[in-house]
Amino acid sequence: MYRESVEKPYDFWYKVANENYHWKEKNFSLEEPKSILDYNFDLSKGPIHIEWFKNSLTNICYNALDRHVENGNGDRVAFYYEGNDINDNHSTITYKELLKQVCKFGNVLRKLGVKKGDRVAMYMPMVMELIIAVLACARIGAIHSVVFGGFSAEALASRLIDSHSKIIVTSDYGIRGDKLIALKQAVDEAIDHHCQDTGFTCEKVIVVNRMNSKIVSMDTKPSHSISSPQIHWYEKRDVFYNDLMNDETISEECQVEWVKGEDGLFMLYTSGSTGKPKGLLHTTAGYMIYTSTTFKYVFDYHENDVYWCGADIGWITGHSYVIYGPLICGATSVIFEGIPTYPTPSRYWQIIDKYKVNQFYTAPTLIRTLMKIGDEHVKNGSTRDSLRILGSVGEPINPEAWLWYHNVIGNGKCAIVDTFWQTESGGHLITPIPGCITTKPGSATFPFFGVQPAVLPPTIEPQTPAASEELEGDCEGYLAIKFPWPGIARTIFGDHDRYEKTYFGIVNGYYMTGDGCRRDSDGYIWLTGRVDDVLNVSGHRLGTAELESAFVAHSSVAEAAVVPCPHDIKGHGIYCYVVLKDHVDISEQKKRDELSHALKQWIRHEIGPVATPDFIHFAFKFEKDC
Template sequence: MGLQEERSRSSSGNGGREEAGAGGRARSWSPPPEVSRSAHVPSLQRYRELHRRSVEEPREFWGDIAKEFYWKTPCSGPFLQYNFDVTKGKIFIEWMKGATTNICYNVLDRNVHERKLGDKVAFYWEGNEPGETTQITYRELLVQVCQFSNVLRKQGIRKGDRVAIYMPMILELVVAMLACARLGALHSIVFAGFSAESLCERILDSSCSLLITTDAFYRGEKLVNLKELADEALEKCREKGFPLRCCIVAKHLGRAELGLGDSPSQSPPVKRPCPDVKGKLKEKSKRVQPQGVVHTVGGYMLYVATTFKYVFDFHAEDVFWCTADIGWITGHSYVTYGPLANGASSVLFEGIPTYPDVSRLWSIVDKYKVTKFYTAPTAIRLLMKFGDEPVTKHSRASLQVLGTVGEPINPEAWLWYHRVVGAQRCPIVDTFWQTETGGHMLTPLPGATPMKPGSATFPFFGVAPAILNEFGEELEGEAEGYLVFKQPWPGIMRTVYGNHERFETTYFKKFPGYYVTGDGCRRDQDGYYWITGRIDDMLNVSGHLLSTAEVESALVEHEAVAEAAVVGHPHPVKGECLYCFVTLCDGHTFNPTLMEELKKQIREKIGPIATPDYIQNAPGLPKTRSGKIMRRVLRKIAQNDHDLGDTSTVADPSVISHLFSHRCLTLQ
């Protein structure tokens, strides 16, 4: 049975294709009865009851969930204390003060010894080539994690040490991060698509004492010599006076293990107070320097376990597949910790959606009988270009719930995902969250929430959203403004590593008393939330946040570039792409060779994901009389939109005319 479609009286009958900002009511799809019958949350009424309790009685709500996990010592202090108001003192969030636990014990030992899931498959690993496959049970994973934690211990890694991990999507990556967690060390996982300079930057920022990497891997047809990049990064660290203690290399292409040797197969977990940091994730910020987002053990564990269970309506027989890389927060929360905390079987995929052909994802879905599938709108838009046949030639009969993550999904892509991939029978959970939040914040629940294409719908348990105007006033009913959260949830970040002042300034200073997401949001007449985009200078490229300041910094490091400005431009596949304006130094000529040099420089400084689609020569940039670059105007020029609004503050209006007449030929 397919999803039931609901059409309001004011519907325009356009198949749900209204954009997030459009007027009127978008059509909605109700959960199919067969999903609701077996769902953990079977109705909208039940969702509202649980949400109300989670917000009004957070100690009781999360305290009940905490009882399902192992705690070395129980909570001895207040269950929740916090301050979100910078005018009242230091910002802090404390959950379950005094309790101690170990997240590795909870996701492995507890499942093997207490829940008797030792023989259950933890991961089905699918390599870059279709014939490269293996699997690992919870018991086998526990043994390997214990062995490798002993390797790390022999290398002097102790509780509180930082370990950088620079690896592709292989089982050894999971082993490495869990081994760190077992010892109480902080793992800083660097996406394997980042450059040597980016890796060096993150090692220095975290003061890592050890690096774990891989010899090489294939991404599609491309060979990535990761060890060479790691060596280059380590040399850069040495040049900057920070030599690492050790580098451990997994010989992936030879499939050798992680230097396990004769290490003992048992390793006692190190207990950690719940306010202790679990791990660090690198997230781009408005400044050039990336920031280390610090999450803590107890709260993060509770939140990713709970969001995984309810958002994907997880049941013991499910096979879950999140296509995200573990180098990003989605991979941390919904490839590793969330699924393992629930005793789930998951697919771990090394390859890309288009290799060896564009039906690869659906081949894997059939191969492992995937029931819950979680991917990015970028991937959906990419595969849409190839039509329905690569999808429909595979059964996909096992699929029950589909999910999206990384950016708001446009209604056209949602409808194709629902109609073609889900055969009009699978609920779609369009999830909004951030690296900083640890887990889902706004999301449908498969058995409870009527869905509107493009809307993240309603807040998850414990989440109290509000929409503010420019003056910090809460807006009621239908409204559009700044999305903020009024109280903490267990998965919230606790600080920026080594820079608490930056944490307070970035997330709490603009509107005291609220956590500020940095996103704009609209709430419609039915109470649904629609994310309208970033309100700062971040770009969302293929679901990855990039700082315009960081890209501009990379551009001006080239000897030919005097000044640069970077804005976002709509892209049919990536959502957004980079459109760069560069002003050259005297004596340099703008030509195709220079354009390629600039793209190469950005790839090396930041990574391939930041490669600009468009670079325009800009003899001058539109600036105010005080010298501030008017990026609002540049965005209009990039999109060939002559409706500029008020330009009375522009110092030299002729600059705008010149840029319009010499703009790049764009796809949209």
């Protein structure tokens, strides 16, 4: 199959698209290859463009829900929802029930004036309402922009301003272990403070009352305690989700907006090597085909399996392998709101036994964290006998963690799929297919169907026509890809020039991943980490420039430089060199400690907890006579 996918890519993807999806209008054929794929990867030949099935009409929500209901599978479980606490709410939703909820919310959005192409932002915890909101946008042709709930109000504001989202869907709080995350408060701060004088206008904030919070007056500081959570309320702007959904005039049937293959589906922001995050735009048909095809083969999913991806929907893994890939394939999945160590470090393994999970997909950071806690929390109280496939995502997995994952979590019998991919790629790029490829601990192995990788020398000059420069055999260099795959992001929202320069402006004719790799003598690919100014912290991509900009915004800081450092758990730690302003006194250790703590809190506030520095190194300017 791989040989066919690279030697006859048009035939391969035509066959996949023709057999497995619903098309309102199937306007593609092998007689017109450009109706399947029309592209240019080489800036020297004109603007970059990638178009898959551009003239055909489909809808990804219809393919994820209606199709299964119409085929008699409406009573199949779509999601088992597992709450934060073992005594918290747990629920099950079938494909038929999910379709009704999605249709209702799609009608809610239409009633609020949302039209095809409008952007709707979401800043939410891992609850079913987030999945419903995402699919409702897809159903009516709106573009969803999910912002990770761990980001700060300022980081949220920058994404709202860039995307021009007219509606925001949020929650009063998220809950992580024994802590509340004040999401509604962050939305209020983003709109009322950070978005002022920018031209951004928010029409409505839809609030899921996750914690049954009470509304308090504006002159009262809200309580953030789990026992008595409180929020502020803006009458003209805010509306409760349940009030909208309980409106008897809202129908449970919602007309599908049939969209062209290259119409926008969602935007997702990822950090770049400049301070401004990149709003990557994914389109409908290619993403639909690629994310579901990768899901089907990489996780070896079969009917009646139960699958669980532990990623947050605020990241691309959550988009592709919590929502779209599994639902398009008619899968039954687990969605978990909590954290793996609460109320016990055995929580994940108890959930796997409870739902008899067959495929489990998580990050090396989590694997290393649980490995350090000890084997007894895995082996005592869980069998994990149902597991068949174990997946790894977000960063390279070190061999020690790979072997522990295989031997302890998988009882030595599970295939490991170590997947390399990116927000930009939409789905897996380099990955083993279980049962087909002999794995090596720490290697992502070989490319997925249609992916044509190349290893380029680290000394290659910009704008080089690089076909003759590709390294062969056992080598190390930059990982590039020389032919489009259906899931690739099409542009950076509002800035196609930046998209071209970032991914195609380095070497003519190649998409540059920004990652280094090594290829061994057997052809296996080993990822070696980022080669641009992006850190990979616990699978989360953070731009050094964004961190540096946040540091110098502090009143004590004159200059800052951020670099990665090795971290046993997170992969990359964040090491920060900080030059202070002349008036700042750190002559005593206590003052240095206090300022270091204050700067860490500042970064948590400006960007989010995931960006908290591991080390702050106070550097000093050298005077001319020094």
